[in-house]
Amino acid sequence: xxxxxxxxxxxxxxxxxxxxxxxxxxxxxxxxxxxxxxxxxxxxxxxxxxxxxxxxxxxxxxxxxxxxxxxxxxxxxxxxxxxxxxxxxxxxxxxxxxxxxxxxxxxxxxxxxxxxxxxxxxxxxxxxxxxxxxxxxxxxxxxxxxxxxxxxxxxxxxxxxxxxxxxxxxxxxxxxxxxxxxxxxxxxxxxxxxxxxxxxxxxxxxxxxxxxxxxxxxxxxxxxxxxxxxxxxxxxxxxxxxxxxxxxxxxxxxxxxxxxxxxxxxxxxxxxxxxxxxxxxxxxxxxxxxxxxxxxxxxxxxxxxxxxxxxxxxxxxxxxxxxxxxxxxxxxxxx
Numbered sequence: 140x141x142x143x144x145x146x147x148x149x150x151x152x153x154x155x156x157x158x159x160x161x162x163x164x165x166x167x168x169x170x171x172x173x174x175x176x177x178x179x180x181x182x183x184x185x186x187x188x189x190x191x192x193x194x195x196x197x198x199x200x201x202x203x204x205x206x207x208x209x210x211x212x213x214x215x216x217x218x219x220x221x222x223x224x225x226x227x228x229x230x231x232x233x234x235x236x237x238x239x240x241x242x243x244x245x246x247x248x249x250x251x252x253x254x255x256x257x258x259x260x261x262x263x264x265x266x267x268x269x270x271x272x273x274x275x276x277x278x279x280x281x282x283x284x285x286x287x288x289x290x291x292x293x294x295x296x297x298x299x300x301x302x303x304x305x306x307x308x309x310x311x312x313x314x315x316x317x318x319x320x321x322x323x324x325x326x327x328x329x330x331x332x333x334x335x336x337x338x339x340x341x342x343x344x345x346x347x348x349x350x351x352x353x354x355x356x357x358x359x360x361x362x363x364x365x366x367x368x369x370x371x372x373x374x375x376x377x378x379x380x381x382x383x384x385x386x387x388x389x390x391x392x393x394x395x396x397x398x399x400x401x402x403x404x405x406x407x408x409x410x411x412x413x414x415x416x417x418x419x420x421x422x423x424x425x426x427x428x429x430x431x432x433x434x435x436x437x438x439x440x441x442x443x444x445x446x447x448x449x450x451x452x453x454x455x456x457x458x459x460x461x462x463x464x465x466x467x468x469x470x471x472x473x474x
Contacts, residue, residue, distance in 0.1 A: 142353035143170040144345055147363075148216060150177035150201045155370035156358070158206060160224055161275040161283045163365075168224035169349050171341050174214035177201040178302050181208050181271070185384040187406075187438070193468035194301050204380045207271035207287065209258060213302050217293035217324070219341045221348070227282035232272045234258055237286040241268065244347035248333030248340075250325060260288070265323035267291050290344075292337045293326045377439045382409035393470035397421070397456030402466055409438045421455040429453040440467060 141164060147153060153172050160168050177200060178190050189211035190202055214220070223237045238254050245252045245262070252262040260268035270288035277283060299322070325331055325340070334340045345355055358366065373379050386407040393400060398420030405412045414433050416426045429450065436446045440463060447459035454462070 140167045140169055140349065140352040142345065142349045142355045143168065143172075144341070144355040144357060145170055145172035146357050148173050148175045149370075150174040150179070150203045150214065151370040151375040152366055153220075154179070154203050154205055155374045156366045157222055157224075157285060157287065158275075158373075159362070159366045159369055160222075161206075161285055162277050164224060164283075167226075168222065169345075169353070170222040170224075171345050172220050172222070173216050173218065173337065173341065174220070175201070176213075176215045176298065176302075177203055178211055178213055180204045180211045180380070182206055182273070182383075183208050183385065184211060185387045186381050187384060187387060187389065187467075187469075189303065191302055191468075193464070196468070198298075198302075200298075200302055202380050203374055204383060205271070205287075206275065206285065207273040209269070209271045211303060212269055212289050213294070213299040214289070215294055215298065217291075217295065217337050219290045219292050219337055219344065220287060221290065221344070222285065222287040224283055224285050227274045227284040232274075232284075234270055234272065234286070237272075238268075238270060238288070240348050241288065241290070241344075244344050245325070247347050248343065249330040250328055251330065262325070262328055263323065265321050267323060267325050267328075290340075291322055291324050292340050293324050296322070296324070377409070377437075381438060384409055389466075389469070391465050391468075391470045392418075393465050395420075395457065395461060397454065400454060400457070400462065400465060400470075402462075402470075404466070406438060411436050411438065416453075418454070420457070422453045423455070424452040426453045438467060443467065 145156060153174055178195065180186050180189055182205060186202060195202060235254060238260055242252050242260060250262050252260050255261040258270040259266050268288050268290050272286045275283045275285060333343050349355065389404050391402040398418055400418040400420060402416050404414040411433055414430045416430055433446055436442055443463045443466060444459045447462050450457050450459055450462050
């Protein structure tokens with residue numbers, strides 16, 4: 140078994156590292172890793188429906204789409220992530236095969252945990268781990284199975300809630316919605332007797348799970364360079380993290396000094412299909428013309444701001460940044 144104790148905390152790099160290992164490794168793989176603050180969105184989810192984009196932008200939280208399905212999760216350095224990669228068998232997805240050694244390792248550190256539902260690990264009635272799987276087809280025709288999961292060790296729960304909270308009345312997504320659960324940190328559980336810091340917990344987890352199966356190592360410089368290229372070409376791109384979003388209907392409204400603005404739009408794969416702008420503002424041009432010019436524009440901040448450059452003719456006093464932010468974040472329905 141190839142055992143990787145990954146020291147990089149960049150979310151783009153780490154999600155790219157999983158695809159790199161899927162494509163290039165022929166051995167079984169066990170990898171432990173942590174991210175700086177990021178929201179990791181499921182493959183089949185609409186990013187706009189899962190993330191508080193205004194909060195993420197203001198606080199510098201990265202948003203990254205992963206290869207597996209299920210719901211969005213918040214990562215920070217207090218969250219330890221694990222990845223298993225092996226040859227895909229004929230039996231389909233099997234979560235217990237990979238959660239069992241994690242549960243056993245937690246038991247050795249004083250935590251009584253068990254599998255719950257289709258993809259969670261719980262302790263003391265709270266979710267401490269969410270898991271997901273996928274089957275990946277390599278370029279040379281092999282089928283590889285990846286299982287990965289989170290372990291909430293010392294995550295910032297307030298930031299977790301703020302980053303993932305989106306008002307249901309603002310967006311009706313046709314993608315897969317996340318299921319919110321009661322969560323808690325492993326380090327706060329009664330009976331936990333392992334290391335008190337996330338890095339120490341990760342090292343102990345590696346010892347308990349990998350055991351004698353392999354000597355842990357970090358990525359080589361050659362591997363890092365290849366992963367960084369994949370990160371730059373795919374995982375850090377708007378087209379992957381936002382543009383791959385399923386269809387949604389979005390309702391945005393906010394009151395500005397120049398009047399209230401309401402935006403109703405439908406989008407698919409991050410591209411505006413139809414948009415209607417209403418409100419109690421003044422303007423010298425008909426907003427229907429503005430709306431027609433926005434159809435087909437991507438919900439990428441730069442492209443949207445460029446398309447809204449002349450918005451002041453339609454909404455007197457407005458600037459492109461105002462209306463672009465409103466469309467991208469949903470605004471404030473209480474104003």
